[in-house]
Amino acid sequence: MVVNTTKSESLRAKYDxxxxxxxxxxxGQCTKVKTIENILRVLRSGQEGVYPDLVRFTEERLRTLKPSSALLRTxxxxxxxxxxxxxxxxxxxxDLTEWKQEVSAADAELKSSESAKEPADQQLPPVRGTVQLRSATVGERKPEPEQKPARIASYDYAAWDRYDVEAQLKLLDESDAPAAPPQPAVQPPSDPAIDDQPPVEGLSAAERSALALREKQKGxxxxxxxxxxxxxVYYTRSINASPTAAAFNNRAQANLKLGKYGSALMDCGxxxxxxxxNVKALLRRGIARQMNKDWIKARLDFQRVLELExxxxxxxQHLGEVEKAIIGSETKRSKVLIQEVDSMEEEGPAARPPAAGSSQPRRxxxxxxxxxxxxxxxxxxxxxAMAALLRSVxxxxxxxxxxxxxxxxxxxxxxxCVDEVMLAQDGPQRCHQLLQRLTDARRFHVVKLLLDARDRQxxxxxAERLWRRGVDVTALERSFLS
Structure with a gap:
């Protein structure tokens, strides 16, 4: 097989x-998605040769690590x-004919209805950058450009005698004075109070939707x-005209900016x-709960967002902040509990709860x-320490x-833990039972593929030490090492 070495080396150099x-x-052992994708690109290019089985193996590995990779799309x-x-x-x-008829009917309804137009007091200002042309009347003359005064010649002594220096200095001062700031094209309303109920009486569903969209854009x-x-306020007007998820979502964001976390929670709901x-609503509800110090529910919202994205x-970022807050609150609560227990009178050995590291199982x-x-x-x-914790389960x-x-x-x-501590202290049956229960955990069959060579050793x-002590390890080896 002849291979183009120059292109192959340049391509491998590109992906390092x-x-x-x-x-x-x-x-099979690599866990870096980017490296697996680069290897798949090189193998698919055929510059290293054609290996269909290796390409399929690489695709399966990439599908295990990142099912949503763009290289797996067909x-x-x-x-x-x-x-x-x-x-x-x-x-x-x-279906296409029905869709055309529905669009034509909605378009005709909007065009024929006079109530779709906004009242005169709600007309929008003209588009910025447009120039209104004024029709010229017959006989109207264009204004002549302002003529600058002629410059006095240096040899015209009579004109220099008539020159008024004080008047010219006054004109220069007036021209250098700062101009008044330009007034905005649209003055804001003098009354900041805006009615949150738009005029919707007599409007059809299509007209209400169009009005809701305009109000949302103003917001x-x-x-x-x-x-x-x-x-x-304008998002509220949009909701009152025709409620949509986008308007509720935008109002939730505005309420977060205003510090109205209870209102934001209701809008997200x-x-x-x-x-x-809806990822945005989940994220904003989590932020509102975080600001209300409802750490557990906020963590659930952020975890759901990460499942979707x-x-x-x-x-x-917010999940990390919530985790720190939860750990801090648990630490404070445990300190208070220790202080309360130390201040109580000891009534006997049964008065204290079992320690976390004791061999007695706990819930x-x-x-x-x-x-x-x-x-x-x-x-x-x-x-x-980890072995003591496992004994408590x-x-x-x-x-x-x-x-x-x-x-x-x-x-x-x-x-x-099992290899270094528990086999010597807890006996083979307890260790075998612990490892066997691990095989029933969620995601075990995926996680075991990520074990390195040292863990397999x-x-x-x-398994060998358990077998020497008379424990049947056939099912255990099949679950972990197959």
Missing amino acids: LDIEQLDYKYI EQPATALRFLDSKERDELLS NEYFRSGDFSRAA AVLRREPN PNNPQAR WSTFEFMREWRCARRSERSAA DPDQLTEVLGAELDSALLSSVIR RLQSI
């Missing part, structure tokens, strides 16, 4: 790839009308100018009742467990406690 990266093993050519069967063609032509203009109060997956920067919520897990992982004796409730929080870092830490060592 080595020839060793075009391999099944590297592609072109679907538009089907011509002549290729449709008679039934589909008749349905398509019928947008005031919002861009920084007048959020008037923007909210109105949007979400119409469009449950994983790369939304505002949601990521954990996902948030509490993950918070303690992160603290244990950052401690100096992280393996022992009932193995039968492990899947419920983890919820959807299982990732490659957590799975790797559990494997390390630990798993093989654990």
Whole structure:
């Protein structure tokens, strides 16, 4: 096979790839989406040779890491009308005819109705930059340009004798005086109070929609100018004319700017009742809840936004702020609880609650467990601290406690705890039960693919040590290592 080496080297240099990266093993272990996409571009170009199996393997790997990648999209050519069967063609032509009739009827209704026009006091100003031409009458003469006074010749001594220096200086002073500022073309209304109920009596549905759109556009203009109060009023007028999700959403943003977080929450709720997956409404409701210090509900809104748009920067920023606030509030609450317990009289061993690291199982919520897990992982004796935390979880409730929080870092830490601490202290049956319960957790079959070579070596060592102690590890090896 002849390969164009010059183009191949320039293409790999463009993507900064080595020839060793075009391999099944590297592609299967790589977790960087950008690198997998660049490898797929090089393989599809054919400059390194034609490897259809490797291309398909790379596409499957990319589909696992990022299903929405643009490289996985396939072109679907538009089907011509002549290729449709008679039934589909008749349905398509019928729908097109009905749509034309509806558009024509709505257009005729708007043109024929005189009430669609705005009253005289609501006429909009002329478009900026336009010039109104005035028709010239017969015999009308154009104004002659102003003639400047002739300059006095240097040799005309008689004219210099008649020259009035004081008068000329006065004229110069008048010309240098600052001109009055130009008046705006449209004066704002003297009364800032605006009726939030537009005139909608006798208007058809199409006319109300057109009026609502105009009122919303006025609100947008005031919002861009920084007048959020008037923007909210015009959004209210738009809603009263014809309620739409966009008008509620814009009024929620204006209320956030004005600090009216309760009103913003109600507007976002109105949007979400119409469009449950509206990202802007979810984000704004989360911000309103965050400002009201409703941290838990705000976190749920930001997490939902990130499920719909994983790369939304505002949601990521606010979610980080909410997480810090939750951790801070939990820390303050735990300090208060410790002070209250220390101030009480000891009534016996049963008076104190069991410690988080004790071997006695306790009921954990996902948030509490993950918070303690992160603290244990950052401690100096992280393996022992994480092992003590795992002992406090009932193995039968492990899947419920983890919820959807299982990732490659957590799975790797559990494997390390079992290998370094728990096999020696807790016995083979407890370790086997813990690992077996992990296989039932959500996303386990995806997360196990992200384990590195060191974790797989630990798993093989654990399986061998369990087998030597008489534990059947066939199902465990099939779940983790297959």
